[in-house]
Amino acid sequence: MRPLVAVDWGTTFLRVARLDAAGSAREERELPRGILSVEPGGFAAVFQEACGDWMQAPGALALICGMAGSRQGWMEAPYAACPAGLSDVANQLTWVEPDRIAIVPGLMCTGPVAPDVMRGEETQTFGALQLLEREDAVVVLPGTHSKWVRARRGRVESFATFMTGEFFSLLRRHSILARTLDEDDGELDDGALRRGVDAAMTSGNLLHAAFSARTLALVGQLTPQAGSSYLSGLLIGEELRSRHLDPAKPALVLTGSPALVRRYGVALAHLGIAFEALGQESAWQGLAAIARCLQERT
């Protein structure tokens, strides 16, 4: 197999890894050079800085997933349509340099109200399925824009986006709720997070439930230290509320940053929903699987 340089290029961070044949990272680097920090025309130089040394290996191949394929990224990679499997994605790569540097397409699906889109989470989903040796799963990818992905027979059938992380950050920093919260997030307060989850479930409406973070603080039933964990629980709970989770169904697959997996894990456990947790290695596994697809074709 050709030396594989795996790149997960998001909005805020650029993560790169040199992978072995099994898709495990031999070496990893993380740079604060997400696409929002890169000037138009500056992507090649940032890529060179991040992993130019690794690309000198004979036959090296770089596969990039994430927002680098968006209109504001390195090169726009058109979305592939759902349902889509590994081979669909491998067939629709956008080549920045022929046979050397490619961007994985994001996916688009139809939803009840509007189309939905993602970039990067399709690769994490494929990687998660590889890691767990499963073909069917509901994969949850918490983040600024959380994704709930339904995979069947190894293909992404459909998915839905929840702006959970962005709402949390807006409310935490810029709303009236910020006034009764400590400036600093401090340690996660599991009890306050679970209380927030319960409030979201009981209320059934975020516009109303969010105000409870203020009134509970006003009457002294929520401390400034616990407020941020409560608010986080409210938002995660609102995301989970509409998912109609059933403890009798197979375990969810949860993959993302350790901090977010921890939070969602507390909320899911509180609701009695089983899950298997994976870390950020899913992206590397997914890119390795796409590389194997490419190799099998040639």
Next chain:
Amino acid sequence: MRPLVAVDWGTTFLRVARLDAAGSAREERELPRGILSVEPGGFAAVFQEACGDWMQAPGALALICGMAGSRQGWMEAPYAACPAGLSDVANQLTWVEPDRIAIVPGLMCTGPVAPDVMRGEETQTFGALQLLEREDAVVVLPGTHSKWVRARRGRVESFATFMTGEFFSLLRRHSILARTLDEDDGELDDGALRRGVDAAMTSGNLLHAAFSARTLALVGQLTPQAGSSYLSGLLIGEELRSRHLDPAKPALVLTGSPALVRRYGVALAHLGIAFEALGQESAWQGLAAIARCLQERT
């Protein structure tokens, strides 16, 4: 009856009126001196500037409703407990100057998740009931924090707050959705607002539905001009969604600024829900009714 100076002192604006015996405004003034713009200790001077001339009339009485009674206001006026009617409120005034300047208490009620509070809307509710000569109603007061108030036999039984206006403003200005919207709001687009209401109703989850404002724009199904009206409809729709509105019930009472009454009116009409619309005169009528209560007591 004593000359009555009515004051609606909110977060952003200070509105004052000189009322006649029937509670109608003879003269009105609006100043951009909401409580957030007033330094601690500066309230008396701002009050003097706004209506000091009117207060020189012999026997003049000033009644103040709104955020001026909050911890950050002129003087903290403890909340009255629900259910509460006009006489309960009149009995619990906080006097800034004995028998001359008083602040109307806000109300507190218990909710399924947390207590709820309001300041000012109780007075508007009492005023709306007076204007319509009704004792029972559901009164909707749209705003930064919209209130849904249930009145029975002339008393406020319970109410619920929705952070609709604040969420709109956060998403409109500070979220990723802002990127695909025109800088300027422009004219309200009724069709786009109705489409947003439908999206909220269909989706049932704001964290998910909000993302449609982005994806519809990405695929060219929502113009930058219509985006703000669509987002407004999404948020109003999310507020209405959980209210279990029934076209068979008596008409809602809608009271607030003309711009917001217009928006909520479009949404309610679209859903086939009857309503009666009132303007900002409700606050004056409510303060006049509290003044009559005071007079009857003496």
